[in-house]
Amino acid sequence: MKNNISLRDPKKTDLSFILNLENNLDNKSSNLDFKFYSENDIKYFIDKPKSLILDLQYRYIIELDSAAVGCVDLFDFDLINSRAGLGIIVLDNKRNMGIGYYAIKLIKEMLSKQYSLNQLHAEIQEDNVASIRLFEKSGFKETGVKKNWVRNENSYLALKFYQFFF
Secondary structure (H helix, E strand, O other), X not given: OHHHEEEEOOOHHHHHHHHHHHOOHHHHHHOOOOOOOOHHHHHHHXXXXXXXXXXXXXXXXXXXXXXXXXXXXXXXXXXXXXXXXXXXXXXXXXXXXXXXXXXXXXXXXXXXXXXOOXXXXXXXXXXXXXXXXXXXXXXXXXXEEEEEEEEEOOEEEEEEEXXXXX
16 A cells, blocks of 8 residues: 555645645544635645745645645644644545554655654644554653643643654
8 A cells, every 4th residue: 555655736726625634624633724725725725836944834745646645744843953844634434544653654754854853743733643552652652741722612632742863
């Protein structure tokens, strides 16, 4: 399967895929800054020139057998301190197949070669067990916790901080 997984830049044909992914309320725990996006917002995002160094963020589309199945997001890119944040989302019906694991492996290889990063980091809600397992399997270690950080109905959840060192 890993040979069938690749990362690529977003393209115009990804408009409805990205729009549905971004506006899906079930993905709220994967996105701490959840907001709804319009079709025009996504069109602008796809059409605008992108640069990790200039924008300090970048999105890759995860493909399985040439079909979009998820996204890998880099954010808080910091070349001076040699680090970046990492987020990932895979479609519900494509989870638990190793896609996320191989996508993280690919992005780590790419970042190591192109930018000589020292580390990647991720913040994961304590109730997102699948994401915690994925990042731990990918070599990330829990290094901190923000207690009562995310409001969830009538309670608060901790936000776990994970790091991967190259």
